Amino acid sequence: MASEGHAETLALREQFDTADQQKDASTLGMWVFLITEIMFFGGMFLAYSVYRSSYPVVFAVASSSLNAVIGAVNTAVLLCSSFTMVMAVRAAQLGQRRAILIFLILTLILGMVFLGVKAYEWNEKFVEHHVPGPTFHLEGVEMQGPAQIFFSLYFAMTGLHALHMVIGVGLLTWLIIATYRGRFSAQYMTPVDIAGLYWHFVDIIWIFLFPLLYLIDRHLR
Amino acid sequence: MHEQVDSVKTYALVWIVLLILTAVTTAVAYVDLGAFSVVVALVIAVVKMLLVALFFMHIRHSTQLTRLVVMGGLIWLFILLLLTFADFSTRGWTGVPGR
Amino acid sequence: MITEAAVEREHYLNASYGIKSWLLTKDHKRIALLYLATVTLFFFLGGAFATLIRIELLTPTGGLVSSETYNKLFTMHGVTMVFFFLIPSIPATLGNFFLPMMIGARDLAFPRINLLSWYLLVIGGLFALYAMLAGGVDTGWTFYTPYSTTYSNSWVVATAIGIFIAGFSSILTGLNFIVTVHRMRAPGMTWFRLPLFVWSNYATSLIQVLGTPVLAVTIVLVFCERVFHIGIFDPALGGDPVLFQHLFWFYSHPAVYIMVLPAMGVISELISVYSRKPVFGYAFVAFSSVAIAVLGFLVWGHHLFVSTQSVYAGMVFSFLSYFVAIPSAIKVFNWTATLYKGSISFATPMLYAFGFIGLFTIGGLTGLFVASLGIDVHVTDTYFVIAHFHYIMVGGTIMAYMGGLHYWWPKMTGRMYPEGWAKLSALVIFLGFNLTFFPQFILGYLGMPRRYHVYPDEFQVLHVLSTAGASVLAVGYLMPMIYFIWSLRYGAVATANPWGATGLEWKTPSPPPVHNFDEMPVVTHEAYDYSTVMGEVIEVG
Numbered sequence: 001m002a003s004e005g006h007a008e009t010l011a012l013r014e015q016f017d018t019a020d021q022q023k024d025a026s027t028l029g030m031w032v033f034l035i036t037e038i039m040f041f042g043g044m045f046l047a048y049s050v051y052r053s054s055y056p057v058v059f060a061v062a063s064s065s066l067n068a069v070i071g072a073v074n075t076a077v078l079l080c081s082s083f084t085m086v087m088a089v090r091a092a093q094l095g096q097r098r099a100i101l102i103f104l105i106l107t108l109i110l111g112m113v114f115l116g117v118k119a120y121e122w123n124e125k126f127v128e129h130h131v132p133g134p135t136f137h138l139e140g141v142e143m144q145g146p147a148q149i150f151f152s153l154y155f156a157m158t159g160l161h162a163l164h165m166v167i168g169v170g171l172l173t174w175l176i177i178a179t180y181r182g183r184f185s186a187q188y189m190t191p192v193d194i195a196g197l198y199w200h201f202v203d204i205i206w207i208f209l210f211p212l213l214y215l216i217d218r219h220l221r
Numbered sequence: 222m223h224e225q226v227d228s229v230k231t232y233a234l235v236w237i238v239l240l241i242l243t244a245v246t247t248a249v250a251y252v253d254l255g256a257f258s259v260v261v262a263l264v265i266a267v268v269k270m271l272l273v274a275l276f277f278m279h280i281r282h283s284t285q286l287t288r289l290v291v292m293g294g295l296i297w298l299f300i301l302l303l304l305t306f307a308d309f310s311t312r313g314w315t316g317v318p319g320r
Numbered sequence: 321m322i323t324e325a326a327v328e329r330e331h332y333l334n335a336s337y338g339i340k341s342w343l344l345t346k347d348h349k350r351i352a353l354l355y356l357a358t359v360t361l362f363f364f365l366g367g368a369f370a371t372l373i374r375i376e377l378l379t380p381t382g383g384l385v386s387s388e389t390y391n392k393l394f395t396m397h398g399v400t401m402v403f404f405f406l407i408p409s410i411p412a413t414l415g416n417f418f419l420p421m422m423i424g425a426r427d428l429a430f431p432r433i434n435l436l437s438w439y440l441l442v443i444g445g446l447f448a449l450y451a452m453l454a455g456g457v458d459t460g461w462t463f464y465t466p467y468s469t470t471y472s473n474s475w476v477v478a479t480a481i482g483i484f485i486a487g488f489s490s491i492l493t494g495l496n497f498i499v500t501v502h503r504m505r506a507p508g509m510t511w512f513r514l515p516l517f518v519w520s521n522y523a524t525s526l527i528q529v530l531g532t533p534v535l536a537v538t539i540v541l542v543f544c545e546r547v548f549h550i551g552i553f554d555p556a557l558g559g560d561p562v563l564f565q566h567l568f569w570f571y572s573h574p575a576v577y578i579m580v581l582p583a584m585g586v587i588s589e590l591i592s593v594y595s596r597k598p599v600f601g602y603a604f605v606a607f608s609s610v611a612i613a614v615l616g617f618l619v620w621g622h623h624l625f626v627s628t629q630s631v632y633a634g635m636v637f638s639f640l641s642y643f644v645a646i647p648s649a650i651k652v653f654n655w656t657a658t659l660y661k662g663s664i665s666f667a668t669p670m671l672y673a674f675g676f677i678g679l680f681t682i683g684g685l686t687g688l689f690v691a692s693l694g695i696d697v698h699v700t701d702t703y704f705v706i707a708h709f710h711y712i713m714v715g716g717t718i719m720a721y722m723g724g725l726h727y728w729w730p731k732m733t734g735r736m737y738p739e740g741w742a743k744l745s746a747l748v749i750f751l752g753f754n755l756t757f758f759p760q761f762i763l764g765y766l767g768m769p770r771r772y773h774v775y776p777d778e779f780q781v782l783h784v785l786s787t788a789g790a791s792v793l794a795v796g797y798l799m800p801m802i803y804f805i806w807s808l809r810y811g812a813v814a815t816a817n818p819w820g821a822t823g824l825e826w827k828t829p830s831p832p833p834v835h836n837f838d839e840m841p842v843v844t845h846e847a848y849d850y851s852t853v854m855g856e857v858i859e860v861g
Contacts, residue, residue: 015431017840025430025499025503028290028499028502029429029495029496029499034291034294035294035530036533038298039530042301042533042534043538043541044537046566046567047552050563053306068247083277086277090227143558152544152548152550152552156540156544200274200277200278201278204274207266215250215262218250219250219252293530304636304637305566308621309630311633313630314631314632
């Protein structure tokens, strides 16, 4: 049977018996990887939760120094990129090479826009002396320590998220090249599929980061 | 695994709802709901997450195993948060310093 | 006697030659051997630190090393043994080699990720090694803040990076195993026909995948705190050092189950083969593995009993900690019941299995002592705790590892180890182990603190006994190194199934062919069905 070894192809590597088995295994593998990511980000969400509950006022003041409109717009950008990504996956399911390319490129552009806006925001924080370190100062609070903790978590969490976006951009680039070279078809589009899962996951992280970082007790300010 | 191909309409609808919810959560943040603000924000975020997960990540069409894996991840995050807060939220209840 | 057939037959060891065929291999069996070499090196490195510790503790006032150096010795002993030996040991060596074979697969689901896992362990190890050579780290393997983040002048960052990278090795192995067990089982190999070794490794993989990422993010935070002084664990800036402890132990407690579950899986195999009986209560043992994995995540606060963790949380964690003992006890009872009316053989692997059962039971029972909030207040941070976890890690895991190595040696290498020397080594290890660690229970109970190298005179006798035991133990570990290597050239040639065991791995030649099976196995019988191997008897001297 297939145990003797078959010629290895992209869709059927030698350790698998059928293409379906390989697709199932790859998809399961990506999902298991995503739950490791849930736990990875989870540790930071824990730190955030602990310190927000300990210093609610300081966190609210610190949060209000972020630009909620820019944050909301950036969130929208990322949601649009999720839409274009799932359209790319759909196109791959239908074997529409040109459509895959268009949607992947759109996703890439939107992802880069997000990162660009992020860079702008970080620069703002730098200018306002809200970057943790010797020059840190947040106006309107007595306890600078907890304020610094807020911004540490802000930079750590959005930074970790941005790192994942950069990796996602890398993946998209590779996918675009592979699509251009005709690697994918309706029978074999697993890399597009699982890259989509990754991209959506990174979007979900941001879906939580946005309200937790930008929208703390805005009604008070 | 998911042979079913969803329609463009489905995806577009979900996309629009996600954008609307983003606007809502931003606007509601400026309304004074007291302690409920954070609850509302998290509920909206969870709804958005579910939309992305069910429709964009195809959990709607996925196997039991996939759903179990996702549930497992979320439950484990919950365990981390809940049991740690068992500590932080009960500090000082005895009135004894350091306990 | 080397026959023509043995010389000509192609198998995974001789199918290709050259260093590239090993360093770029995708074969899970070769990767398992790469891991074997790596973890063995780390074991002896960790053992070297232990030797220095034990020599230092011969006298009450120390004198061999300074306090600062002593801090580094126990830290590096812990880091090496936990992260670079125990966590990878059984899963990455025996698991890598045999899990695919046991389920009837040609390889793991992701062979290249498997190779990447090994490289990550090596690279992580090199970072840790660099830290050790550059001056060492002195925070304890537990890296408690704010010492590790603010005050320690040692190589914390380099060590932390090493552990971070090694953590990804562990995560990827776990991911690989989970997908493999779900998707690569041969026809007829249902979940409840799986060997219990597979169940154990599966449960272990769940822990690796869910717990290790939290360690990874904790290390990131420690790094940020140490390098950027963000304040997250610094009380002066409003941070809480106990948050570090929660994050650290959320992983590190389940980590001890990563270390012991695969060992329990080995024991299930050994007890069955050497009693020639199916494991009693197979389903209970299988479910217990998963139960240990799950419950193990609910108890981490028992490491924080004497921190400023709230007393109410302490009570919750103490209560939950008792539950995790139950599935372990179920396993011990089932193994014992397996022996009843079995046809018992005292081959070396079985000696190790017996050793495991006795020593793990002692270690586990003392776990109940430390799980009790009241008792732990007195024995925490004493040698009682040290003895407790060494009984499980060394008396348990390492014994099981040795048993598994001996059991599967003929399959991996095509050679038998020398039974006489092996039995002697097992005995030496057993005696050396108990002489090393039993006195430590007494020491701890009498109040000897851990991580101290200066102690009251009245403890010296017990320390001397412990060090004497350690030297015996060292001899016991060196002997297999020698005879295993000897056996590669001079050992008796092994048949496909020298033990008359039932697993699929025994249905292929020793050593196995590159693709494991010449034709895909179709499984029609239950696990441990000895009626299928009636004609085969155990060949042992």
